[in-house]
Amino acid sequence: MNLLADLKKGKRGAIAKAISIVENDESEARKLIKKIFKTSGKSVVIGITGPAGAGKSSLINKTSVSLKKLGLRAAVLAVDPTSHVTGGAILGDRVRMTESTDSGTYIRSIASRGATGAISHSIRNSVRVLEYAGFNPIIIESVGAGQTEVEIANIADITVVVFNPHTGDSIQTVKAGLTEIGDVYLVNKSDLDGATQLFESVKEFIGMTERNPIILQTSVTKNKGIDEFAKKLKEMMAQKQKTKKDRDIKRLDSELKDIVLNNVRIRIDTLLESDKNYAKYLKKLQSKELDPFEAADKISTSIFK
Known part of the structure; x- marks a missing residue:
């Protein structure tokens, strides 16, 4: 099935498949949006x-x-x-x-x-x-x-x-x-x-x-x-x-920020899992040597050096 051609014809099966991709399969969704974005x-x-x-x-x-x-x-x-x-x-x-x-x-x-x-x-x-x-x-x-x-x-x-x-x-x-x-x-x-x-x-x-x-x-x-x-x-x-163009300019700005922040969040989650400083300051927080803000500041400083 040529998904794009069937989508263009408004075929229901193709629409259902494309929306399921958008909801559930990030890498396939990226490929699909890349192809249809210009006309959106x-x-x-x-x-x-x-x-x-x-x-x-x-x-x-x-x-x-x-x-x-x-x-x-x-x-x-x-x-x-x-x-x-x-x-x-x-x-x-x-x-x-x-x-x-x-x-x-x-x-x-x-x-x-x-x-x-x-x-x-x-x-x-x-x-x-x-x-x-x-x-x-x-x-x-x-x-x-x-x-x-x-x-x-x-x-x-x-x-x-x-x-x-x-x-x-x-x-x-x-x-x-x-x-x-x-x-x-x-x-x-x-x-x-x-x-x-x-x-x-x-x-x-x-x-x-x-x-x-x-x-x-x-x-x-x-x-x-x-x-x-x-x-x-x-x-x-x-x-x-x-006036749609002006609204879309603002929306694309907020969409881009959403995606960038999400990417950064995923990277940081991965980083923290293997970061020795994180484990060290977490222990200090758990033993009440540091308060949560101090611990977070120290970890953030070590990540963004």
Whole structure:
């Protein structure tokens, strides 16, 4: 199988294989990225985040179908909590997204593996694979709360935060650290009680900020607001395309630093294992002759002589 040729044609088997390489085989991933890197950076990345239970998967499913009607070919990367049994991603999302898969959307779950930099690394390169296969936009769905959301906002060109009226005290939910990152805020499940109140809270807390984000109501079960959301995304994609180059310059800077720091970390780990000074100062630390900072300074000085 000629992986690159099949990838260019958007063949699903080739895409699945390429993303598995990116996730699991560093030396093969390097070879692959070397071949496709020059053409990367053209697709718009949409990050969709928000509390667990906000209905993100069902929303993405319907939105992908609406985007297709607008002439766009979306792909979805769902960043899942790592499965404790296999170390792979839990694939519940795919089950909930059958409709969009049938319409030509490509959906893939990626295990978050509990590491922060590792998420960025495998997502960045998976995005490059999907770009090469002709998808635009590429939607990244985050797992839920925490560091992942901030990381996805760093990778995404457009960040969408999804709330629903049943994720606890509405105003507290709105304030929980998500107020800075969204370009679009959706109150999903808007057919439920409390949706209007939550919508008003979001407008009050977030709509008045300088960034002036878009605030919409959607309901998957009533099929309400989804087409409007898809149209807004298409308009925003056109705007973001104009400034994408500047954002990519910053992102490549932070990606390069990540990779360099990772390389240095691996080298230092190897060095410390065989370093006599490390063993010597560790003993002094364990016997309380030195405090941890003194010991670390002495080891660092000996390494960077």
